[in-house]
Amino acid sequence: MLQRAAVKISLKEPRKKLMEMFGFLGNFGTREIHLIHVPPKINAQQQADIEQKLEKISKDAGNFGLNVQTHIRCGHVPVVLNEIAEEKKTDYTALYWLSRSLFRTALFGHIESDILRLSNLPVFIYNPGLFKSTNGLEEVMYATDLKNTDAAVLPYLVDRRFTARRLYILHVGERAPDPDTEEMRRKRVLDSLDRLARACSHAYDSVQPVETIGAPHKQIVKQAALQNVDLIVVGKSEKHDPLSQMVGSTAEILPHRSGRSVFIIPSLCEFSAPENQQGLQ
Amino acid sequence: MNLKNNIVFVISLLAILVVILAGIFSSEALDRGSAWLHSEIISNFGWFYLIATFLFLVFSLYMALSRYGHIKLGMDHEKPRFSYFGWASMLFAAGMGIGLIFWGMAEPMSHYMNPPGYIEPGTPEAARFAMLHSFFHWGVHPWAVYIVMSLCIAYFSFRRGMPPLISSCFYPLIGNRIYGFPGYFIDILAVFATVFGIVTSLGLGAMQINSGLASILPFEASLFSTLIIIGIITAIFMASSIIGLDRGMQIMSKTNILLAVLLLAFMLLMGPTNMILNVFISTFSDYVTSLFNISLTTHPFIGLQWTQDWTLFYWAWWISWSPFVGLFIASISRGRTIREFISGALLVPTLLTFVWFSVFGGTAFSLELNNGAGIAAAVAQDVSTGLFHLYSFYPFSEVLTLLTVLLLVIFFVTSADAATFVLSLMTSRGKADPPTGKKIIWGLTVAVTAAILLFAGGLEGLQRMAIAAALPFSAIMLLMCFCLLRGLRYEFRYERNKEPGQRGSAIQ
Numbered sequence: 030m031l032q033r034a035a036v037k038i039s040l041k042e043p044r045k046k047l048m049e050m051f052g053f054l055g056n057f058g059t060r061e062i063h064l065i066h067v068p069p070k071i072n073a074q075q076q077a078d079i080e081q082k083l084e085k086i087s088k089d090a091g092n093f094g095l096n097v098q099t100h101i102r103c104g105h106v107p108v109v110l111n112e113i114a115e116e117k118k119t120d121y122t123a124l125y126w127l128s129r130s131l132f133r134t135a136l137f138g139h140i141e142s143d144i145l146r147l148s149n150l151p152v153f154i155y156n157p158g159l160f161k162s163t164n165g166l167e168e169v170m171y172a173t174d175l176k177n178t179d180a181a182v183l184p185y186l187v188d189r190r191f192t193a194r195r196l197y198i199l200h201v202g203e204r205a206p207d208p209d210t211e212e213m214r215r216k217r218v219l220d221s222l223d224r225l226a227r228a229c230s231h232a233y234d235s236v237q238p239v240e241t242i243g244a245p246h247k248q249i250v251k252q253a254a255l256q257n258v259d260l261i262v263v264g265k266s267e268k269h270d271p272l273s274q275m276v277g278s279t280a281e282i283l284p285h286r287s288g289r290s291v292f293i294i295p296s297l298c299e300f301s302a303p304e305n306q307q308g309l310q
Numbered sequence: 311m312n313l314k315n316n317i318v319f320v321i322s323l324l325a326i327l328v329v330i331l332a333g334i335f336s337s338e339a340l341d342r343g344s345a346w347l348h349s350e351i352i353s354n355f356g357w358f359y360l361i362a363t364f365l366f367l368v369f370s371l372y373m374a375l376s377r378y379g380h381i382k383l384g385m386d387h388e389k390p391r392f393s394y395f396g397w398a399s400m401l402f403a404a405g406m407g408i409g410l411i412f413w414g415m416a417e418p419m420s421h422y423m424n425p426p427g428y429i430e431p432g433t434p435e436a437a438r439f440a441m442l443h444s445f446f447h448w449g450v451h452p453w454a455v456y457i458v459m460s461l462c463i464a465y466f467s468f469r470r471g472m473p474p475l476i477s478s479c480f481y482p483l484i485g486n487r488i489y490g491f492p493g494y495f496i497d498i499l500a501v502f503a504t505v506f507g508i509v510t511s512l513g514l515g516a517m518q519i520n521s522g523l524a525s526i527l528p529f530e531a532s533l534f535s536t537l538i539i540i541g542i543i544t545a546i547f548m549a550s551s552i553i554g555l556d557r558g559m560q561i562m563s564k565t566n567i568l569l570a571v572l573l574l575a576f577m578l579l580m581g582p583t584n585m586i587l588n589v590f591i592s593t594f595s596d597y598v599t600s601l602f603n604i605s606l607t608t609h610p611f612i613g614l615q616w617t618q619d620w621t622l623f624y625w626a627w628w629i630s631w632s633p634f635v636g637l638f639i640a641s642i643s644r645g646r647t648i649r650e651f652i653s654g655a656l657l658v659p660t661l662l663t664f665v666w667f668s669v670f671g672g673t674a675f676s677l678e679l680n681n682g683a684g685i686a687a688a689v690a691q692d693v694s695t696g697l698f699h700l701y702s703f704y705p706f707s708e709v710l711t712l713l714t715v716l717l718l719v720i721f722f723v724t725s726a727d728a729a730t731f732v733l734s735l736m737t738s739r740g741k742a743d744p745p746t747g748k749k750i751i752w753g754l755t756v757a758v759t760a761a762i763l764l765f766a767g768g769l770e771g772l773q774r775m776a777i778a779a780a781l782p783f784s785a786i787m788l789l790m791c792f793c794l795l796r797g798l799r800y801e802f803r804y805e806r807n808k809e810p811g812q813r814g815s816a817i818q
Contacts, residue, residue, distance in 0.1 A: 205804075206482050206797030207470035214804075242485075 030188045031057035031151070034123045035114040037106065037144065038066045040082055042125045044089075050125055050155040051090045053290070056166035057153075058190025061096040063117050067106045076101065106140050107147040114150055122148055126156035126284055145265075145281055151185070151294040154284045169193040170239075170258040172249045172279075173200055175221050178264020181296045183225075186262065187232040196232075197256055198225050199239045201248040215240065246282040253287055262292045318494055319737035319748065322501035323755070329506075329775065330759050334766045344774035351781050352618045352626065357608060359625040362784040364605045367454035369791050370652050373461065378798045379649030383464040383640075390645035392560065394654075397642055399563035402659045403724040404638045405456055408515055410448065410666055411718055416696045417444045418671035419678070419689040421620075426613025432686075437679075441593040441671055446604050447621065448663045449597060452628040453656050455787070459636025460643065461651065462790040465797060468644045473740025476500050476633060476786070482796040483789065496786060499779060500633035501736050505756065506776035507631050508729040512722065513760040513769045516540045518694035519718050525698045526711045537761050543719060544757035547726040551749050559727050566720045570666075573713055577669045580704060582676040589675065590668035597664075629780035632787065637735065638728040670700070677703055726756065 034054060038047075054062065064083055071079070079101055087097040098117075102109050114122055124141050145152050171186055173179055185191060200218050205211040222238035230236050239256075241248050253261050265280040280293045333340045373379065382388060390397065421440030422432065429436050459476070467474035472481065477493035484492055516539045517531075523539075524531035550559060578586055608617050643651050677683035683703060689696035697714060701707040733752040734744030763769045 203796070203800060203803075204482050204485055206466065206800050207472050208481065208486065209471060210805075211481075211485070 030185060030190060031059055031120050033061045033063070033117065033119040034059050034121055034153070035063045035065055035110060035117065035119040035150075036123045037110055037125075038064045038083065038086065039125075039127065040066060040079065041127060044086075046155075046157065047086065047125055048089055048093075049157060050123070051093045051095060053155060053157075053166065054095070054123060054153075055093060056192045057121075058188075058192075059095065062090060062098075062123070063113060063119060064090070064097060064099045065110055065113050066099070066101050067104060067109045068101065070103060107144040110144055111148060111150075114148075119150065121151040121153055123153045123155065126154050126290075128156075128285075139285075141284065142281055145284070145293060149295055151292065154291045154293070156284065156288065156290050158288050166193045166259050168195045168197070168256060168258040169260045169262055170197040170199055170249075170253050170256060171262040172245070173198060173222075173225065174245075174264065174266070175200055175218065175225075176266070178266055178294070178296045179225065182262060182264045182294045183228060185292075185294060187229055189232065191232070193260070194234045196226075196229055196236045197239050197252070197258065198222050198229070198236065199241070199249065199252050201245040201252075202240070202242050204242045245279045246286060249279070249283060250287045253289060258289065260290045260292055261287055262294065265293050265295045315739060316737070318497045318501065318739075321494070322498045322505075322737065323751075325498070326502065326505050326755070326759075329772070330763070333763050333769075333772060337763075337766055337771065340771040340775075344771040344778070347778045348774040351778055352622050355781055356618055356622040359622050359629070359780070359784060360606055360608060362788060363451050363455060363625045363629075366458045366787065366791070367451055367605070370454045370457045370461075370656060373794075374649050374652035374656070377802070379647065379652075381465075381648050381798065381801070382469065382645065383461070383643055383648065383651060384468040384645045388468075388645040390643075392642055395567075396560050396564060397646075398654065398658045399567040400559060400642050400724075400728075401639060401655055402662060403559075403563040403566055403721060404728045405453065405635050405659055408511065408718060408721040408725060410663060411714060411721065412518060412693060412697060413444075413448070414666045414697075415670035415674045415685075415700055416689045416693045417447070418667065419674055419686045419696065420693075422675070422678075423686045423690060424616075426609055426616035428609075428612045437675055438593075438596070441589060441667070441675075442596045442600070442604070443620070444667050444671060445593055445597045445664055447624045448660075448667065450601075450656055450660050451605070451625070453660055455625075455628045455632050456635045456639055457652055457655050458787050458791060459632040460639035460655075461648065462794045463637055464640040464643055464651070465648075465794055467640070467740065470797065474637065474640060474742070475736060475740040476637070476790075478740065479790045479793050482793045482800070497736055499782060499786075500637075501733060503630045503776055503779040503783065504634040504729055504733055504736070505752075505759075506772050506779070507634065508726060508756050509759045509763065510769050510773035510776060512540065512543070512726060512756060513764045514773075515718065515722050516543065516760070516764070519715055519722070521692070521694050522698055522711060522715045522718065525695060526708045526715075533765065536764060540757055540761050540764070543722050543726065544753065546719075547723040547730065548750065548753040550723060550727045551730045551753060552746055559724060559731075562720050562724050562727075566717060566724065569713060569717050569720070570662075573710070573717065574666060574669055576710070577673055577704075581669065581673040585676045586669050586672035589672035590665065593668065594664060623777070626777040626780040629783050629787070630776045632783065633736075634729050634732045637732045641731075641735070670697070674700055726753070729756065 051062070064087055066079055066083060068075070068079060080099070083099040083101070087099050090097045100113050102113065110122060122144065124144065126141065129139060141154065171182060173182070186196065200222055202214065202218055205214045218240050219238065222240060226236040226238050239252055241252065249261060249263070261283060263280050263283060265278065283291050392400070418440040421443055422436050425431055425436045425439050429439050462479040463474055463476060466472050466478045466481065472478035475497055477488045477496045480488050480493065480496065487493065516536050519539050520531045520536045523529070524535070529535060550562060608614060639655065646654070674685045677700065678685050681703070685696065685700055688699040698711050701710040704710060730749050730753045731744065734748040735741065738744040738748055763772060
């Protein structure tokens with residue numbers, strides 16, 4: 030399912046953390062990675078230096094049992110990344126999250142955000158936080174809108190190669206305008222979360238529904254911190270209201286705010302059937 | 311009596327008693343304290359009042375013109391409880407009424423003689439400024455303030471099935487905490503503003519009625535005659551309040567509007583008709599073209615004091631009245647759509663007010679400019695007798711004075727009646743038909759307080775306390791706009807296109 034990954038490499042990533050990320054990818058059952066570096070225009074000498082660095086990284090990544098290929102191609106990073114991902118038929122894109130100052134992001138934007146916005150594949154953003162150093166995946170939180178993203182996300186969550194032990198299914202809703210409607214809303218939400226939890230129960234030791242109200246991006250970050258999860262999984266809806274078109278959708282905001290790894294699955298994304306991946310197993 | 315169910319009633323009654331005792335036994339201290347509070351608020355937060363009031367106007371227009379406009383303030387099948395005429399009459403009686411009778415002529419004259427520093431007093435420019443700012447102070451802005459308050463209350467109570475209380479509007483924001491301290495605080499503050507406002511209006515208004523009557527009847531205006539007037543008004547408004555909205559209030563409001571229109575028509579026909587129409591058209595054009603500009607101007611370099619004394623005072627006063635007027639207007643607007651409600655409340659009373667100002671202001675200007683009638687000087691001497699002085703230049707002046715006093719009395723009765731109803735409603739957890747006992751308690755509290763403070767002094771101090779309550783209420787009302795938008799957005803997102811019985815059953 031998540032066996033082939035297109036990994037963006039900027040060569041600014043700390044080596045140790047990058048290796049932890051390669052280790053983490055094993056939790057998804059990843060076997061093959063394509064390290065993609067997209068430089069601006071470069072001369073032959075620079076090309077040779079980059080190749081050397083990538084070679085070293087690919088050698089280290091190989092130690093995790095990964096089949097590694099490297100690619101260097103000039104252009105616009107998200108476009109090139111998408112092109113190579115399409116050419117190599119990768120299942121998802123992986124990025125190491127390099128945090129930037131608010132000022133710099135406001136002035137120059139954030140390339141990772143562009144990748145996220147333009148990608149039709151699932152995007153995994155590795156962000157272990159400042160002091161956490163682990164490549165294990167124990168606890169996952171899936172933030173659902175109980176709408177159209179469930180169909181896209183659930184197949185990934187229940188796949189047997191997805192090795193987490195505990196799953197939290199979180200829904201962040203909007204309080205209804207009156208107590209009676211609110212009670213009905215909550216009941217409906219809890220029923221739907223229970224139904225989702227039952228659908229996922231065979232794949233985890235424990236599945237726990239969590240229901241709360243407020244701004245989705247704030248509550249997801251808060252609940253993820255409360256439960257101290259290793260990974261947040263969210264769907265990405267293609268329908269955007271005017272506000273999210275300006276400030277970014279919840280999925281686009283989360284990597285900036287959450288301080289932990291995030292897996293974003295577009296609702297358009299098609300889950301690759303395991304039989305198509307037989308050759309890799 | 312269950313204390314928990316009456317917590318707002320008990321706390322507000324006790325707190326009001328304390329303030330009133332302070333007014334009786336230490337009226338100077340209350341005067342000093344309230345004057346300091348009032349001047350601090352107006353000096354430091356005046357700009358906030360301007361912005362908030364302008365935002366209320368924008369919000370009202372948005373609500374009327376947006377997709378939410380066709381939502382009914384009630385269930386989808388509900389019909390309005392009152393006819394258009396009955397509804398518009400009550401709107402006008404509760405929202406403006408009394409003040410308009412006096413200020414309709416006195417305010418343009420005051421501005422004419424005392425404009426801000428950058429205008430020469432007594433000039434044509436001052437006259438134009440006076441009319442424009444009279445329209446401004448009594449135009450769409452006060453109604454936008456009332457609309458915001460009443461729209462929120464009406465939506466959350468009649469459509470969402472919650473009690474008609476200001477605290478109910480905050481459910482989307484604070485959830486069940488509306489049944490705790492934050493909710494009680496909001497409702498108690500609303501009771502405060504309403505009691506202080508109505509007590510001062512009753513006291514000061516009784517004095518004005520007294521001086522009007524004394525000018526045509528053979529008696530001398532004294533404290534004793536004022537107290538008798540308060541007693542008579544109290545007896546009438548309490549009887550009306552006990553009879554109920556459908557009969558007492560509606561009949562009186564309709565009578566009043568008819569009387570007002572009669573008076574207006576007489577003055578228009580017997581007065582300088584051409585001048586009045588010219589004043590109306592040119593001031594209306596000035597008002598429309600400069601609405602945005604004057605809405606957000608504090609005259610910071612020259613004339614700030616004038617803005618603080620007039621515009622900011624009015625804005626604070628309208629806001630402090632909004633809990634009472636808003637709740638009352640909400641209770642008579644059930645069954646109307648948002649668009650119908652806003653366009654009705656924004657246009658009908660405003661147009662009538664503009665005509666009123668044009669007729670009385672225009673007549674006063676005509677007499678002042680052409681005949682040197684000394685109206686402006688009379689107003690400067692005593693605002694309450696200026697109108698009666700104007701009548702002295704017309705035939706049947708005694709009949710006109712009597713008619714005006716009658717109008718004043720009925721407007722007073724309708725305002726006090728509405729206030730008693732609203733106070734009882736707010737302190738009975740929003741019961742649609744509040745207990746008669748509470749109506750009597752609030753009616754007596756208001757009347758006795760007005761009488762005592764008239765005797766002991768401290769009425770103006772109480773008025774300033776009411777205005778001070780406008781500051782937290784401006785913030786509360788801005789939050790109410792947000793809550794209403796959230797409620798409507800929720801309805802549109804999750805409940806539209808559902809069967810009527812299924813409303814609220816959608817999940818997110």
